[in-house]
Amino acid sequence: MGLAVGAALGSGVLSARAYAQAGETITVLMSQPQVGGARIVAAAFEAETGVKVEIVPVPLDQIQQQLTLDLQSGAKRFDAFDYWYISKGSLVETGVLEDITDRIEADADEIMPEDFIATVYDPYSLYNDRRYALPFDGDTHALFYNTEIFERNGLTAPKTWDEVITTSEAITKAESANGIYGMALMGIRAPLQNISVFANRLANYGGEFLDADGRPALDSDAALMAAQNLVATVPSALPTPAETGFDQALTAFVGGRAAMTEGWIDLGAYSEDNETSKITGKWDVVQLPVGGSQTESRAPLNAGWALGIAAYGSKKDLAWEFIKLASSAKMHLDLLTTTGSGIDPTRISALTSPEYEAFNARSQRAASASLNGAMAWPTGPQAPRMLESLSEQLAIMISGESTPEEAMELAQKSWERLLR
Structure with missing residues (x-):
C-alpha cells in the first residue's frame, strides 16, 4: 500500500454517503500534467470507499473543449475534472462548472479552507463571490x-x-x-x-x-x-x-x-x-x-489547477467526495512529497511542514514566495x-x-x- 493510499484510509475527510455507494464508478477528466497525482488519489478513494474512479487524461489545453462537447453531445460522461484556473470564468459562464459554495461551507471542518494559501484559493475558486472549486496544484x-x-x-x-x-x-x-x-x-x-x-x-x-x-x-x-x-x-x-x-x-x-x-x-x-x-x-x-x-x-501564479464538479453530472455527491479527498490536507502533503505527482503547494500546513522540508528543503524555501501576495493571471470569461x-x-x-x-x-x- 502506497503512502498516499494509506493516508486516505480513515482520513476523516469522506462522508458516509461515499462508503454507501461501493461498486459505483465516477469518471474524472484530468489534464495530462496532473494525471500522476490523480491516479494516486483514485487508488486511495477506491481503497477506502469501494467506488471506482476512471481517470481520463487529455492535453491541458483541451479540458474546456472536452467538457463543452460532453455537455452539448448529451453524453454527460464526466463527473469531476481539473482545470487551469484561468479558465474559471469561462467554465462558469458556459454552464459546465458547478457552484460548490454551500458544500464547502457544510464540510468546512473537514476541508479546512483557512489552510489553503489565500493568494491561491481565491484565484482558483472564487467567481462573482461564489466558490466553484478546490485547489489541487499550486504552480508557481x-x-x-x-x-x-x-x-x-x-x-x-x-x-x-x-x-x-x-x-x-x-x-x-x-x-x-x-x-x-x-x-x-x-x-x-x-x-x-x-x-x-x-x-x-x-x-x-x-x-x-x-x-x-x-x-x-x-x-x-x-x-x-x-x-x-x-x-x-x-x-x-x-x-x-x-x-x-x-x-x-x-x-x-x-x-x-x-x-x-x-x-x-x-x-x-x-x-x-x-x-x-x-x-x-x-x-x-x-x-x-x-x-x-x-x-x-x-510569485505569479503560473499555471495552477483546481478540481471542480461537472454541473451537468449525475453523481455530484460522489464527485464532491473525490475532490474533497484529492485536496485534503493529508492527501496534499503526500502528493507534495511524492516524486512524479506533479503537485506543488496549495496549503499552508503542507508548505511549512517538516515532511516537505525533509523531502526538498531547497524547493520549500523557494515555494514560500507563494505566500507573498502572488500575482494571479486574468480569470474572466x-x-x-x-x-x-x-x-x-x-x-x-x-x-x-x-x-x-x-x-x-x-x-x-x-x-x-x-x-x-
Missing part, C-alpha cells in the same frame, strides 16, 4: 541554477533580472563552445510557457496583468520593462528560445547543458532524480529575482482568448520580429477589444 515559478557551473565561473545566484542577463551572458561566453548555455528560456508560443517567463518579470517589476478596475495593464512601465528584459535574455539563452518549451528546458537543465532555468517548484524533484538527472547534488533554487524599484520577490493573444505577441517578440514596445502595444489593444 522559481529560479533554478546549476551550482557546479556557477562555481566554475565564480558566480553567485542572481538577485535581480539585470543580474540574470549578465550571469547568463558570462556563462554562455565561457562555455557555449562545450554546449553549455547560461539560461534555458521557455519562449515557445504557448500561454502556459512564454507568458510564464513574462509574468515572472512582470510581477517582479511591480506590474499586474489588469489594474484595480479590471482594465488591461500591458501598457504600464512595468510591463514594458518586463518585455525588454525578456528580449535581452534571448541572445545568451539555449538555442532557440522561440522553440524551447518546458520539455526542452527541463532536459537541458537536468542534463547539465543550461546553468539556469525558470521553472515550477517540482523541478527540484526532477533535478534530484538519480535515474534521469546528471546534476543531482549540483543544483539550487532561489525565489524569483526582482527588477526596477522592487525589493521583495513576488475572455481570459483564454486574452492569453492566446498575448502569447502570440510574445512569441513574435522573442523571435526578433517585433520590439517589446510593439508587442505590448498590440497585446494591450487586443485585450481592450476583448473586454469591451
Whole structure:
C-alpha cells in the first residue's frame, strides 16, 4: 500500500454517503500534467470507499473543449475534472462548472479552507463571490541554477533580472563552445510557457496583468520593462528560445547543458532524480529575482489547477467526495512529497511542514514566495482568448520580429477589444 493510499484510509475527510455507494464508478477528466497525482488519489478513494474512479487524461489545453462537447453531445460522461484556473470564468459562464459554495461551507471542518494559501484559493475558486472549486496544484515559478557551473565561473545566484542577463551572458561566453548555455528560456508560443517567463518579470517589476478596475495593464512601465528584459535574455539563452518549451528546458537543465532555468517548484524533484538527472547534488533554487524599484520577490501564479464538479453530472455527491479527498490536507502533503505527482503547494500546513522540508528543503524555501501576495493571471470569461493573444505577441517578440514596445502595444489593444 502506497503512502498516499494509506493516508486516505480513515482520513476523516469522506462522508458516509461515499462508503454507501461501493461498486459505483465516477469518471474524472484530468489534464495530462496532473494525471500522476490523480491516479494516486483514485487508488486511495477506491481503497477506502469501494467506488471506482476512471481517470481520463487529455492535453491541458483541451479540458474546456472536452467538457463543452460532453455537455452539448448529451453524453454527460464526466463527473469531476481539473482545470487551469484561468479558465474559471469561462467554465462558469458556459454552464459546465458547478457552484460548490454551500458544500464547502457544510464540510468546512473537514476541508479546512483557512489552510489553503489565500493568494491561491481565491484565484482558483472564487467567481462573482461564489466558490466553484478546490485547489489541487499550486504552480508557481522559481529560479533554478546549476551550482557546479556557477562555481566554475565564480558566480553567485542572481538577485535581480539585470543580474540574470549578465550571469547568463558570462556563462554562455565561457562555455557555449562545450554546449553549455547560461539560461534555458521557455519562449515557445504557448500561454502556459512564454507568458510564464513574462509574468515572472512582470510581477517582479511591480506590474499586474489588469489594474484595480479590471482594465488591461500591458501598457504600464512595468510591463514594458518586463518585455525588454525578456528580449535581452534571448541572445545568451539555449538555442532557440522561440522553440524551447518546458520539455526542452527541463532536459537541458537536468542534463547539465543550461546553468539556469525558470521553472515550477517540482523541478527540484526532477533535478534530484538519480535515474534521469546528471546534476543531482549540483543544483539550487532561489525565489524569483526582482527588477526596477522592487525589493521583495513576488510569485505569479503560473499555471495552477483546481478540481471542480461537472454541473451537468449525475453523481455530484460522489464527485464532491473525490475532490474533497484529492485536496485534503493529508492527501496534499503526500502528493507534495511524492516524486512524479506533479503537485506543488496549495496549503499552508503542507508548505511549512517538516515532511516537505525533509523531502526538498531547497524547493520549500523557494515555494514560500507563494505566500507573498502572488500575482494571479486574468480569470474572466475572455481570459483564454486574452492569453492566446498575448502569447502570440510574445512569441513574435522573442523571435526578433517585433520590439517589446510593439508587442505590448498590440497585446494591450487586443485585450481592450476583448473586454469591451
